[in-house]
Amino acid sequence: DAMVIQNPRYQVTQFGKPVTLSCSQTLNHNVMYWYQQKSSQAPKLLFHYYDKDFNNEADTPDNFQSRRPNTSFCFLDIRSPGLGDAAMYLCATSRGVWGQETQYFGPGTRLLVL
């Protein structure tokens, strides 16, 4: 089945220690997204790639970076995680960038910062 895969499902890191979260997709979608979801809140869009074009949300901290080396993979890099960055990180994909396109989500990575 076509799907969105995230690894690892749980990640523990230390305060200030860089961490990378991974997302891959077999849907062959053009767009990949990264969301941050804190406890009891709705997902918040950090940025997305439309093919190789990177689109950052205005309020995404500089501490968060992303890479998309190819169509299938997208990475979220947190350069210096703080305690406030502990959250669920959700990757999603869609065929295109129009509003009608459904976003399909992966299972998420829970990040714990010690």
Next chain:
Amino acid sequence: AQKVTQAQTEISVVEKEDVTLDCVYETRDTTYYLFWYKQPPSGELVFLIRRNSFDEQNEISGRYSWNFQKSTSSFNFTITASQVVDSAVYFCALSEEYGNKLVFGAGTILRVKS
């Protein structure tokens, strides 16, 4: 500006009861798209339905049904004969025609007790 309101923070029902989750939205666009997602305890956001603003037909899928009313800017979700496996957080979301940003409501926690 777009906005999605899910006024019910949490709902508890007993198995086999019917339950309706409310969603009210605001947008200035005439073309827009509404979505419902389910987020079980595992964390993955599962796509349930997409509805465009020109299609006010109600939809039924098994035990799930959706009532879209433009006159009241509402897109409510009903689960008939609820089951324990329906326990999850349910998010209503909106996107506009030009642009793929999903605006989520705060989510409704549904607890179905046996």
